Amino acid sequence: MKSLILKEIDELIYGSMGIVIFISVFIGGVVAIQTALNLTNPLIPKDLIGFATRQSVILEFAPTFTSIIMAGKVGSYITSSIGTMRVTEQIDALEVMGVNSLNYLVFPKIIAMLFYPFVIAISMYVGIFGGLIANSLGNYSTSTEFIQGIQLDFIPFHVTYSFIKSVVFAFIIATIPSFHGYYMEGGALDVGKASTTSFVWTSVVIIISNFVLTQLLLG
């Protein structure tokens, strides 16, 4: 089981780092640019760009936006890999051998996804860094002003809130696609359909739970 968990960590967490970093850099950059372009009033301090980037990235973009992307990348992988095992009778083979297939296939994925907050932490860091780069390249404010904005009115609980969300989203990303893969019926075409359905449901559940968690923790 230990080797299975390590394999899943490699596949689900480490394997997703590239896309998460790529998206986070650009999202952070876009948030910084959009904030800067909307600050037309000279009375508003320029450090607001850094402040808005930090708040947007930590509160929403890193945990929620990344989770939607992960629902597509990791969720589709989970559904299609388990679904393919179902249609090619590999799950039946496990059952006949006396292996608890649900435990064998799903449990390591849930454990592996417990490392998901680390991905979100990196996404936060890289997203804000992307904002800093975009801010500097576009000359919207000085780097000092941007960094001052990042430090302005920092509330540590916002990071905790973000990590709480990411743990919940990790559980959703591991379980809903597993359900759709494990209980699917049919052939190869149905594996594709199950992947699509699982992505839709995972996204919907993430969005709704995001709303509920925000109301509960910040409301």
Add this chain to the structure above:
Amino acid sequence: MIEVENLTKSFGDVQVLKGITTSFEKGKTNLIIGQSGSGKTVFMKCLLGLMVPDNGTISYDGRMFSKLTVKEKRNLRQDMGMVFQGSALFDSMTVEENVMFPMDMFTHQSRSEMEDRVNIVLKRVNLIDANKKYPAEISGGMQKRVAIARAIVMNPKYLFCDEPNSGLDPKTAILIDNLIQEITKEFDIITVINSHDMNSVMEIGEKIIFLQHGIKEWEGTKNEIFKTNNEAVTNFVYSSELFKKVRQMYIEERD
């Protein structure tokens, strides 16, 4: 001995198995034959416990499957080996890892002990130099051999094969059939094979059960199947031109 008593199974309004009673003996290759949709696969899945029958009982050497606890069922399944129609090898594992899998899950043997056992079993199914290959890198016949190796690696008491030679050329199909029969004799196990291949019936059919529309229509040996006057069986057996000619020759020789 596997004993099946009055087994029924329905899906909605469709009754797929209609009161099947039979038994499978040790050291024999038992074939379940019948047209597609006759209930062969459902029957085998009920035997394996992958489907729960509506009525009836299945006993493995006196142990009634439905009355076993979850743990007892899991233990019983470790005495079962199964060769699936599509081999059902784990794509992400090499041939060696596939065969080693049941040992890895249920024994506390060291890696080298398991490797030794894997090599013995792979040699038994005449598969050499394929240990490090992935299922996608080997032929259909080799995949079947790996599936057989995986099924027998734990020395099972019961071996189930679902159309083990489907998709194989006639020569390889005969090799697989003979291999299964040799293993049955060598390890003195109960082998149950689902098939609609008449070549298999003639090669290894020590006991044959013919299913039609979920009913056990006929039961006998490969020698008896040629002589039977059961219309459903003769229609099935002599559906090909080759077997029609064989029957004709048999009748002419007899007369």
